[in-house]
Amino acid sequence: MDLGIAGRWALVCAASKGLGKGCAVALAREGVNLVVNARGDEALEATAAELRALHPAIEVRSVVGDIGRDEVRRAALDACPQVDILVNNAGGPPPGDFREWSREDWLRAVEANMLTPIELIRATVDGMAARGFGRVVSITSAAVKAPIDILGLSNGARSGLTGFVAGLARQPHLAGRNVTINNLLPGAFDTERLRQTLNAAARAAAQSPEAIGEQRRRGIPAGRFGSADEFGAFCAFLCSVHAGYMTGQNLLLDGGHYPGTF
Ligand code: NAP
Secondary structure, eight states, X not given: OOOSOTTOXXXXXXXXXXXXXXXXXXXXXXXXXXXXXXXXXHHHHHHHHHHHXXXXXXXXXXXXXXXXXXXXXXXXXXXXXSOSEEEEXXXXXXXXXXXXXXXHHHHHHHIIIIIHHHXXXXXXXXXXXXXXOEEEEEEOOGGGTSOOGGGHHHHHHHHHHHHHHHHHHTOHHHHTTTEEEEEEEEOSBOSHHHHHHHHHHHHHHTSOHHHHHHHHHHTSTTSSOBOHHHHHHHHHHHTSGGGTTOOSOEEEESTTOSOSOO
C-alpha cells in the first residue's frame, strides 16, 4: 500500500532507539523527510545514518538534546521546514511508591510526558491546518488504559495528556482541516527500556531476567513481546493519507494483553 506521504516532513522525538526509532524507520521507508531527536549523540547519529541508507532520496536531520527542554524543542522545530507529521515520545518516568515521590518528581513527569507533547502540538497544528494535512501521534502507554501500580507517575502524567488531546482532536478547526491527533498505547515491546525493566524485576525477585521475561510473555495472549518495527509500521499507517478519518483515538498495541471488550 502506498501511504501517500512521500516528500512530507516529520519530527520524531526520542528516536535513536526503541519505539521512536521504529516510527522513524517506517516513515523513512515511505519517503518521509525526517528530523530525529535524542539526548545521546552517538546513537542518534548512527540512527540518522541508518535512516538515510533506507531511502537515499530523503533528507534526515538530527537534533541532540532533551526534548523536555525549551531550546531543544525550538531547535527541533527550526530544523524541520514544515512539520506535517509529529511523533511525540520521550523516556518514561521511573517506577516507585507514591509516598516517596516529591512535588519535583511529579513536575518532572508532567513536564516530560504531558507538557512537552502539548508544547509541540501547540507549535505545529495551526500550520498543519493551514496546509490541510497533519498527523500527530503521541506514544503513551497501555498504562493509560490499565494502570500499573508502581508506574503512578506515568499513569498520572500520560492520562493528563490523553484527556487534553481528546478535547483538542475534536475541534473542527483541526479535524475539519485533515489534522488528526491520536495516541499509540504500547504494551510490552522488546526494547532497551523493557530489558531494563525485566533486569530490575529479576534482581528484586532473585531470579534470572530470562525467567522473568518468560513469565511476562506467558501473560500475553500473542505469546511474545512486540517489535519496534511492527509498532513503527502501525504509526506510519496512522500518519498516512488513508487514516484521515480517525482522530482522538487511543490505540492499544499489546498482543491481546488487555482483557476488556472495549
Ligand atoms: P527505549 O528503548 O529506552 O528508547 C528511548 C528513546 O528515547 C531513546 O532513543 C532515548 O535516547 C530517547 N529519549 C529518552 N528520553 C528522551 C528525552 N527526554 N529527550 C529526547 N530523547 C529521549 O524506550 P522505548 O521502549 O522505545 O519507550 C518509548 C516510550 O514508550 C517511553 O516513554 C516508554 O515509557 C513507553 N513505553 C514503552 C513500553 C515498552 O514495552 N517498550 C511499554 C509502554 C510504554 P537517549 O537516551 O539518548 O535520549
